[in-house]
Amino acid sequence: xxxxxxxxxRVRARMAETGERYGAARRVLVQQAxxxxxxxxxxxxxxxxxxxxxxxxxxxxxxxxxxxxxxxxGDGHTAVAAWLVDEHDxxxxxxxxxxxxxERITGRRLPxxxxxxxxxAGRSATITADASALRELLLDDDGRADLFPxxxxxxxxxxxxxxxxxxxxxxxxxxxxxxxxxxxxTVTVAHxxxxxxxxxxxxxxxxxxxxxxxxGA
Numbered sequence: 001x002x003x004x005x006x007x008x009x010r011v012r013a014r015m016a017e018t019g020e021r022y023g024a025a026r027r028v029l030v031q032q033a034x035x036x037x038x039x040x041x042x043x044x045x046x047x048x049x050x051x052x053x054x055x056x057x058x059x060x061x062x063x064x065x066x067x068x069x070x071x072x073x074g075d076g077h078t079a080v081a082a083w084l085v086d087e088h089d090x091x092x093x094x095x096x097x098x099x100x101x102x103e104r105i106t107g108r109r110l111p112x113x114x115x116x117x118x119x120x121a122g123r124s125a126t127i128t129a130d131a132s133a134l135r136e137l138l139l140d141d142d143g144r145a146d147l148f149p150x151x152x153x154x155x156x157x158x159x160x161x162x163x164x165x166x167x168x169x170x171x172x173x174x175x176x177x178x179x180x181x182x183x184x185x186t187v188t189v190a191h192x193x194x195x196x197x198x199x200x201x202x203x204x205x206x207x208x209x210x211x212x213x214x215x216g217a
Contacts, residue, residue, distance in 0.1 A: 045101030123207035127215035
């Protein structure tokens with residue numbers, strides 16, 4: 001079992017024991033872990049220590065020590081990323097990556113978690129389908145009822161938007177259709193405003209099955 005899976009299992013166990021919501025149970029466990037070992041990693045960053053060192057000149061433990069001691073450590077994601085750019089000349093893209101990695105290591109952010117505390121599930125596939133016809137179905141109330149049987153959905157974007165935002169039972173799905181020359185279409189789904197890793201797992205599985213069902217239908 002990975003570190004992330006073990007931590008999520010402990011969060012779920014505490015939820016069952018105390019009745020707390022996911023975020024509250026997670027915060028308590030993060031605080032307990034920090035009090036026992038302030039240098040322990042709560043979850044793994046996306047990039048290896050070697051890669052971040054090659055790109056920025058420092059490894060994860062170095063960056064953690066620097067950011068923890070910085071005047072912006074408690075000011076949120078944007079402030080930390082800006083501080084890395086301004087004070088340490090880190091490239092803007094890597095400043096974001098280092099900030100997210102630090103947030104994961106210290107328990108401020110879990111995989112698939114956004115800066116506001118919500119989670120995002122993503123899926124993408126290139127399928128055999130008519131992009132124009134699929135777009136029309138997504139724009140139409142009855143069409144969406146066919147695409148998502150048994151689910152209440154709401155169109156939350158302008159019909160001309162490149163990314164069509166659809167309100168789902170949990171969160172909002174941003175759906176982008178990119179037609180190919182061979183008659184296929186790449187469908188990219190970013191399902192935002194989810195409340196827990198469990199919802200991420202549920203909707204990732206749903207979108208994988210949904211895209212598979214559309215392929216060649």
